[in-house]
Amino acid sequence: MILSLITSGYSIDIILILLVAILTSATLSIVTHEVSHGYAALVNGDNTAKLAGRLTFNPLAHFDWVGFVLMILVGFGWAKPVPVNPYNFKNYKIGVIIVSLAGITANLLLAGIALLLLYFLYPFFISLMISASALRLLGFFFYYLLVYFVLLNIMLAFFNILPIAPLDGFNFLNALLPRGNAYSTFMFKYGWAILIAIIIVCNILNYVGLREYNVFYQVQQLAWRLIALVTGG
Numbered sequence: 001m002i003l004s005l006i007t008s009g010y011s012i013d014i015i016l017i018l019l020v021a022i023l024t025s026a027t028l029s030i031v032t033h034e035v036s037h038g039y040a041a042l043v044n045g046d047n048t049a050k051l052a053g054r055l056t057f058n059p060l061a062h063f064d065w066v067g068f069v070l071m072i073l074v075g076f077g078w079a080k081p082v083p084v085n086p087y088n089f090k091n092y093k094i095g096v097i098i099v100s101l102a103g104i105t106a107n108l109l110l111a112g113i114a115l116l117l118l119y120f121l122y123p124f125f126i127s128l129m130i131s132a133s134a135l136r137l138l139g140f141f142f143y144y145l146l147v148y149f150v151l152l153n154i155m156l157a158f159f160n161i162l163p164i165a166p167l168d169g170f171n172f173l174n175a176l177l178p179r180g181n182a183y184s185t186f187m188f189k190y191g192w193a194i195l196i197a198i199i200i201v202c203n204i205l206n207y208v209g210l211r212e213y214n215v216f217y218q219v220q221q222l223a224w225r226l227i228a229l230v231t232g233g
Contacts, residue, residue: 017141025148026068027059029156030079032110033103034062038082040102044095046088054082070199081166096175100168107157111223114149119230121146147227154223155216164198165191 010018035057038049049055054062067078089095121142128139161169165187174184187194205214212218227233 013137014140017137018144021141021145022148025145025152028057029107029110029149029152030068031057031059031062032106033156033160034079034082036102036106037084037099040099041082041084041089041095044098045090046085046095048085048088049082052083093175097172100172100175104157104160104168107153107160111150111153111157114146114153115226115230118143118146118150118227122231150227151220151223154226155219158219159216163187164194167191167195 035055038055041047041049042055062079062082064078064080070078084099086092086096086099125139125143128135129143130136131139160167163169163173165174165184170184170187170191174187177184202214202216205211206217
C-alpha cells in the first residue's frame, strides 16, 4: 500500500497527505476493532479489558509495531489483543461468539459508513481536488481517508475471519467445537507459524507476478470494486 503510493507519480505534497490518510485510517480501524472486543466482553459480564484500561480509543493503549506496519504495508495487521477472561461471561459459549465477531462486525460497519459517505460526498471531493486553492489538499485527504477506510477495514475483517489461531475466526470456531478437539489443539500450537507462512507466500506471489492467486489481493480488488460502484468509477 505504501509502496504503491510512493510509486504513484503524485507530487510530494500529495504523497504526504495520502500518507497521513493511510496512517489515520489504519490507526482508527485497528483501535476500533480492539475496543469493540472489549466492550462486547463487558456487555457479556467480563470487565478485564476495562480494568486493563483498554476501553479507550487512545492508540497508544493498543499499539503493536509489527501489526501496524503490516497494516499500512499490505492492508492487514493487528494491535495488542484486548485481554478477555471468557470464564467471566454470563454464558461462556455465547459470550465467546459475540466477542469474537465484535471486531469483524465493527470493521465491516466502518467500511459501510465510509462507502456511504463516498457515495454522497464524491462530487464535492472531486470539485475540491481539481480546484487551484489550498482546499485541493483537503479534498485529497478526506477522499483518500474514506477510500483507505474501505480498503483497510474490509481487509482487516477478512483477515480476522480466517479460522487460524489466534484470529477471531478461530475463536468463533473454537467456541462451537468440542473441547480438546484435534483442530483447536493443532491451531493453538502452530497458528502463528501458519499465519506467518500465509503472509510470506502471499508476498511471494505478488513479487513473482502471480498476485491473482493471492487471496488478500482478491479481497482488496473487491474493496476497489465497491469503491468504484459508489463513486461511479
